[in-house]
Amino acid sequence: MDFLRPRTLDEALAMRAERPDAVPIRGGTDVMVEMNFDRRRPGALLDLAGLAELDTWHRTADTVRLGAGVSYARIMAELADPLPGLAMASRTVGSPQIRNRGTVGGNLGSASPAGDAHPPLLTAGATVEVASTRGTRLVPAADWYLGVKRSALAADELITAVHVPVAAGPQQFAKVGTRNAMVIAVCSLALELAPATGAVRVAIGSAAPTPRRCPDAEAYAGAEFADRRLWTVGSPLPAVLVQRFGELVAAAADPIDDVRSTAAYRRTALAVLARRTLTWAWREFRDGGRRCA
Amino acid sequence: MRVTIEINGTERVLDDVWEGESLLYALRERAGLPGAKNACEQGECGSCTVYLDGRPVCACLVAAGQAAGHAVRTVEGLSTVDGELDRVQRAFLAAGAVQCGFCTPGLIVATHDLLARVPSPDDAQIREALSGNLCRCTGYEKILDAVRLAAGSPA
Numbered sequence: 338m339d340f341l342r343p344r345t346l347d348e349a350l351a352m353r354a355e356r357p358d359a360v361p362i363r364g365g366t367d368v369m370v371e372m373n374f375d376r377r378r379p380g381a382l383l384d385l386a387g388l389a390e391l392d393t394w395h396r397t398a399d400t401v402r403l404g405a406g407v408s409y410a411r412i413m414a415e416l417a418d419p420l421p422g423l424a425m426a427s428r429t430v431g432s433p434q435i436r437n438r439g440t441v442g443g444n445l446g447s448a449s450p451a452g453d454a455h456p457p458l459l460t461a462g463a464t465v466e467v468a469s470t471r472g473t474r475l476v477p478a479a480d481w482y483l484g485v486k487r488s489a490l491a492a493d494e495l496i497t498a499v500h501v502p503v504a505a506g507p508q509q510f511a512k513v514g515t516r517n518a519m520v521i522a523v524c525s526l527a528l529e530l531a532p533a534t535g536a537v538r539v540a541i542g543s544a545a546p547t548p549r550r551c552p553d554a555e556a557y558a559g560a561e562f563a564d565r566r567l568w569t570v571g572s573p574l575p576a577v578l579v580q581r582f583g584e585l586v587a588a589a590a591d592p593i594d595d596v597r598s599t600a601a602y603r604r605t606a607l608a609v610l611a612r613r614t615l616t617w618a619w620r621e622f623r624d625g626g627r628r629c630a
Numbered sequence: 631m632r633v634t635i636e637i638n639g640t641e642r643v644l645d646d647v648w649e650g651e652s653l654l655y656a657l658r659e660r661a662g663l664p665g666a667k668n669a670c671e672q673g674e675c676g677s678c679t680v681y682l683d684g685r686p687v688c689a690c691l692v693a694a695g696q697a698a699g700h701a702v703r704t705v706e707g708l709s710t711v712d713g714e715l716d717r718v719q720r721a722f723l724a725a726g727a728v729q730c731g732f733c734t735p736g737l738i739v740a741t742h743d744l745l746a747r748v749p750s751p752d753d754a755q756i757r758e759a760l761s762g763n764l765c766r767c768t769g770y771e772k773i774l775d776a777v778r779l780a781a782g783s784p785a
């Protein structure tokens with residue numbers, strides 16, 4: 338086995354092209370578990386931890402370009418204002434030790450249906466930036482997840498960054514697990530309101546082979562908010578609307594029975610999370626937290 | 631491979647490190663520092679917690695090669711060379727927060743980090759900071775006592 342330690346991104350991309358048997362490692366919080374338990378014996382580890390190019394974020398007026406190697410701890414500390422949904426999700430990942438090492442790049446690389454970064458990236462309409470010696474391409478988050486732990490990443494590519502739109506309204510993230518720390522989601526949900534366009538966006542995790550948006554729930558809520566002129570009136574949400582929204586989110590799931598939970602419980606819990614997060618986000622909007630334009 | 635790491639303030643050259651080996655294994659088996667414990671090797675228990683460049687991490691989830699050229703501080707490095715214990719170490723002993731002791735090194739490093747960032751943490755902050763460290767003996771109450779005691783002692 339080899340341990341490859343590129344000093345620059347270009348060097349890393351060249352190594353990635355030359356060594357299809359090398360497994361990239363950044364935080365190691367997924368890779369090292371597999372190594373320690375003999376589940377993976379790659380020809381080499383390709384260490385991305387030293388690459389300054391991956392460790393920075395940059396904010397423009399409407400987007401944050403988040404380097405693939407920025408840890409969850411840094412997202413919580415540095416990006417809670419422009420990216421509240423992703424920061425909330427980051428806060429629920431593992432433990433302080435895990436959040437000091439684990440990265441969104443690694444979450445995207447593993448592409449687990451339970452990965453906590455995925456739902457907020459989906460609702461935000463984020464774009465994954467990947468690079469190889471062939472060049473750079475941008476993959477919408479919605480096209481990233483191809484199956485259980487399968488992503489659109491090609492064998493010679495590395496994830497360099499995620500472009501996440503700055504929040505245009507209240508964002509929420511909620512997750513069900515057996516305790517408050519160190520839980521892989523039984524199910525999870527991200528929700529955001531975009532008052533300027535009247536959109537309600539919602540995505541669920543650990544509820545189908547891939548994390549996914551809930552188009553029917555979004556269309557229903559969008560239409561109801563418009564018909565009832567809720568954005569301008571700002572009245573409390575009608576109970577029937579909240580109830581129906583929860584049902585449609587649950588209907589978007591395609592869950593399984595597994596060691597963590599049952600499909601039926603996941604559906605029920607998703608409806609609860611949908612109702613709660615919609616209510617919280619709406620309260621935040623009415624309180625004027627992020628009333629835009 | 632050969633890996634050079636600054637461990638507890640001293641540059642250490644470790645030989646015959648396997649490329650897929652964890653920092654935890656390298657510390658325990660090659661650097662002669664058995665303080666950090668191996669209880670799960672999957673990031674769940676925190677008994678392997680060490681500082682890497684000043685941040686607490688699970689040493690079992692860092693490849694030894696990734697630590698090359700970086701600074702690691704283990705529980706051994708919290709006491710002085712002549713063996714005088716840090717206030718967190720003293721508090722764990724005084725409060726009876728140690729039973730089998732397997733979780734103790736990780737909890738001490740996590741607590742040390744907490745008090746460096748938050749000198750007078752409330753209980754919610756303590757629980758959050760220690761949420762990645764499992765103890766199967768104490769029931770945690772004595773550990774919370776130890777953290778409060780350490781917070782009240784001069785650094």
Ligand SMILES: Cc1cc2nc3c(=O)[nH]c(=O)nc-3n(C[C@H](O)[C@H](O)[C@H](O)COP(=O)(O)OP(=O)(O)OC[C@H]3O[C@@H](n4cnc5c(N)ncnc54)[C@H](O)[C@@H]3O)c2cc1C
Pocket residue numbers: 360361362363364365366367368369370385391405406429430431432435438439440441442443444445446447451452453454490494495496497519520521522672673674
């Ligand atoms: C105890 C514990 C608790 C956890 N809890 C949670 C949790 O609550 N929620 C959650 O979502 N996850 C959790 N995880 C899983 C893990 O922490 C996350 O998936 C994390 O985001 C992985 O990031 P990393 O940088 O450590 O990835 P690594 O382990 O370094 O890599 C993960 C995968 O991505 C690939 N990869 C990494 N970076 C790149 C890149 N830049 N380009 C291309 N490929 C890349 C690697 O080859 C590998 O396949 C937990 C893990 C542990 C051990």
Ligand code: FES
Pocket residue numbers: 667668669670671672673674675676677678679688689690691
């Ligand atoms: S041995 Fe590393 S977290 Fe348990």
Ligand code: FES
Pocket residue numbers: 727728729730731732733734764765766767768
């Ligand atoms: S004292 Fe035994 S595990 Fe904590």
